[in-house]
Amino acid sequence: MKIKLLLFILLICSSLWAQDILLDLYNAGVEISREIDKAVLEATALTDAEENQLGAQIRTEIIKTERPCTHRRFPVNEIFRKVVANASRQGLDWECTIVSNSEFNAFAIAGGKVFINKGLLDAVGSEAELAFVIGHEIAHIDLKHCVYKIQHGVRAGQIDPNLGELVQIGYDIYSRPFSQPQEQEADELGFRLMRRAGYPKQGALDFFRRLEQFEPKIEDPTINAVNDFISTHPTARRRLERMQQLD
Ligand SMILES: [Zn+2]
Structure with missing residues (x-):
């Protein structure tokens, strides 16, 4: 009986040990693929001037379907200028465009181009709340997420694409969601950018409380699945809790 018990304990220990080894191997694999990814992104990096040219052309394609408009509720361009003054990539042609889409959304593309939907401007409650949204979109560009x-789209396609092909890739994928870690980074940098521009922390908190009201619509298949705020996880509640930790 004692031998059986000993064998049983040995079996449990060895399987836990094997799990540890598998976990180590998995983590090593993740680390290697991260390093390869970093090296490829560095090797295919664009200069700011190239990125500006690319962004301008993608914007031209976007505004063929997303109609630019004006909105009187907030001084959008003034808020944008104040927030972007704190971005690190000052060589980009930063520009904010309001588009007449009624969905609660905003998005960013390469080359410093930010787009804010009329539907979002109708819904936000204060300049500070809008400054956080603008900060979040600027952060996606400042951190090179866009x-x-x-660049990832290029790797799946051609080896040495020309500008026209890059524009097509950029247009095809501009509305695809960012990764969860990228969203978290954009929240944190966006928060810092709006705070440095002099806006109160409350703006970010108000935004995530508002976003919570939109979350039930995620389950609704008719809503646009590529929304930069609504389709991304973690939840607005979790993101709000993170913002509460910051100053
Ligand atoms: Zn985002």
């Missing part, structure tokens, strides 16, 4: 998305 241009990395295009």
Whole structure:
């Protein structure tokens, strides 16, 4: 009986040990693929001037379907200028465009181009709340998330694409969601950018409380699945809790 018990304990220990080894191997694999990804992104990096040219052309394609408009409720361009003054990539042609889409959304593309939907401007409650949204979109560009998305698209396609092909790739994928870690980074940098521009922390908290009201619509198949705020996880509640930790 004692031998059986000993064998049983040995079996449990060895399987836990094997699990540890498998976990180590998995983590090593993740680390290697991360390093390869970093090296490829560096090797295919665009200069700011190239990114500006690319962004301008993708914007031209986007505004063929997303109609630019004006909105009187908030001084959008003034808020944008204040927030972007704190971005690190000052060589980009930063520009904010309001589009007449009624969905609660905003998005960013390579080359410093931010788009804010009329539907979002109708819904936000204060300049500070809008400053956080603008900060979040600027952060996606400042952290190169937008241009990395295009570089990843290139790797799946051609080896040495020309500008026209890059524009097509950029247009095809501009509305695809970012990864969860990228969303978290954009929340944190966006928060810092709006705070440095002099806006109160409350703006970010108000935004995530508002976003919570939109979350039940995620289950609704008729809603646009590529929304930068609504389709991304973690939840607005979790993101709000993270913002509460910041100053
Ligand atoms: Zn985002």
